[in-house]
Amino acid sequence: MGMWYWWTLLGMALVTYIPRAFPLTFLEGKELPPVVSGVLRNIPYAVLGALIFPAILYVQQDNLLFGLIGAAVAFSLAFLFSNVMIVVLGTIGVLAVYSLIF
Amino acid sequence: MNKNSFLSGLKAGVSIAIGYFPVALTFGLLAKTTGLSIWEATAMSIFVYAGAAQYMSLTLISKGVDPILIVLNTFVVNIRHFLMTAALNEKMQSEKRWVKGIYAFGITDESFSVLATQKESKIATPFAFGVAVIAYSSWVIFTAVGHVIGANLPAFLQAAMSIALYAMFVGLLVPSMRGNRKVVMLALVAAVINGFFYWTGLLSTGWSILVATLVSSILIEIIYAKRGKNLPKGA
Numbered sequence: 001m002g003m004w005y006w007w008t009l010l011g012m013a014l015v016t017y018i019p020r021a022f023p024l025t026f027l028e029g030k031e032l033p034p035v036v037s038g039v040l041r042n043i044p045y046a047v048l049g050a051l052i053f054p055a056i057l058y059v060q061q062d063n064l065l066f067g068l069i070g071a072a073v074a075f076s077l078a079f080l081f082s083n084v085m086i087v088v089l090g091t092i093g094v095l096a097v098y099s100l101i102f
Numbered sequence: 103m104n105k106n107s108f109l110s111g112l113k114a115g116v117s118i119a120i121g122y123f124p125v126a127l128t129f130g131l132l133a134k135t136t137g138l139s140i141w142e143a144t145a146m147s148i149f150v151y152a153g154a155a156q157y158m159s160l161t162l163i164s165k166g167v168d169p170i171l172i173v174l175n176t177f178v179v180n181i182r183h184f185l186m187t188a189a190l191n192e193k194m195q196s197e198k199r200w201v202k203g204i205y206a207f208g209i210t211d212e213s214f215s216v217l218a219t220q221k222e223s224k225i226a227t228p229f230a231f232g233v234a235v236i237a238y239s240s241w242v243i244f245t246a247v248g249h250v251i252g253a254n255l256p257a258f259l260q261a262a263m264s265i266a267l268y269a270m271f272v273g274l275l276v277p278s279m280r281g282n283r284k285v286v287m288l289a290l291v292a293a294v295i296n297g298f299f300y301w302t303g304l305l306s307t308g309w310s311i312l313v314a315t316l317v318s319s320i321l322i323e324i325i326y327a328k329r330g331k332n333l334p335k336g337a
Contacts, residue, residue, distance in 0.1 A: 001137065001138060001139070001142050001163075004169055005138075005142055005163075006145075007169065008159075008173060009142075009149055009150065010149075011169070011170075011172075011173035011176075012149075012150045012152075012155065012172065012173055012176040013149040013150050015173055015174075015176050015177035015180065016150050016151070016152045016155060016176060016177075016180045016183075017206075017207060019177075019180050019181055019183035019184040019187065020183050020187055020206045020209045021187070021202075021203050021206035021207070022184065022187070023184055023187040023190075023191055024187045024190065024191050024194070024202045024203070024206045024209075025199045025202050025203050027188060027191045028191070028197070028199050029196060032192075035323070035327075037192055038323050038327070039320055040188060040189040040191075040192050041189070042284075042288050042318070042319035042322055042323055043185060043186065043188075043218075043315055043319050044189060044214070044215065044218035045275065045278060045284075045288040045289050045292075046288045046289065046292035046314070046315040046316075046318040046319045046322075047186065047189075047211070047214070047215065047218075047311070047315045048215055048219075048271050048274060048275040048289055048292075049275070049288065049289030049290060049291070049292035049293040049296070049314075049318065050292040050295070050296040050310070050311045050314040050315050050318075051211055051215070051268075051271050051311065052268055052271045052272060052275065052289075052293065053293035053296060053297055054293075054296070054297045054301075055268065055307075056265070056268040056271075056272075059264040059265050060264065066261065067265075070265040070268070070269070071268075071272070073269075074268065074269040074272040074273070075272055075276065077269075077273070078272050078273050078275075078276035078277065079276060082276075083273070084117050084270055084273035084274060085116065085117055085273075086273075087269050087270070087272060087273030088120060088121065088266055088269045088270050088273060089120075090269075091265050091266075091269035092262045092263055092265060092266055092269070095261065095265055096259060096262035099257070099258035099259075099261045099262055100258045
């Protein structure tokens with residue numbers, strides 16, 4: 001790659017940093033209207049719903065069953081234990097065994 | 103800096119570090135096959151630090167796409183972080199702007215999810231640094247490692263670990279859903295809308311997540327506000 005690569009990198013770094021930093025620094029100490037902060041408080045749970053579905057089904061693009069099993073195991077473990085590490089390692093473990101067998 | 107909350111931040115970020123491991127390893131490997139040197143590949147992880155955008159840039163670079171379009175695409179993919187950091191700001195301890203400007207660099211889908219689902223009403227700044235540091239280290243280090251070893255994990259492990267970040271999202275969401283119908287509705291509505299955009303192909307992933315999140319958050323807020331007016335307090 002030539003010099004253009006480093007300029008591209010600089011551009012990518014800037015446009016990635018701005019959406020991260022602007023709200024956190026600009027909104028510091030500002031009191032938002034209750035309606036707006038109500039909506040903002042909802043965002044984490046809505047984001048999680050959108051991040052999980054449907055992408056979890058397609059972690060192995062050619063194998064929908066793999067994603068389905070992974071999703072089922074992750075949700076079951078999450079209902080049983082409120083510990084994120086157990087959910088992550090348990091799901092990896094079950095899928096590792098599954099991939100070894102099939 | 104409060105050492106204890108920095109350490110609990112590191113601990114809370116371990117599942118992100120595990121999840122980034124296979125993704126960063128593969129990125130390093132793909133960067134190598136795209137023709138990037140180890141410095142070029144690792145520098146991208148150091149300075150850009152955005153999984154989806156970095157993967158896409160490799161495809162665009164290999165196709166010889168105009169650098170300006172690569173930068174624009176990166177912006178579009180990451181525009182959803184405006185929404186996440188605005189939401190996160192409500193939950194973060196008040197802090198000097200330049201300090202927030204530093205840990206803001208470490209906000210990704212994953213670190214946002216970990217921070218925003220903490221039970222404490224306010225999150226201490228060192229905790230955010232802890233989460234950011236461990237996740238970022240994993241991303242940068244395993245990018246370099248992937249480029250150096252130029253190979254992937256054994257196939258079965260690579261496949262199994264591809265679920266890690268999603269399992270983490272599930273592990274963060276489900277405990278909050280318990281006994282909280284509003285949380286269930288928020289996640290469900292956003293998932294359905296996102297699925298709609300995915301299968302119809304109407305929006306690309308970055309926009310789709312943004313729109314699904316915003317529509318769900320506003321819609322559910324309106325429904326609950328209306329109910330709040332009709333029902334006595336506490337019902």
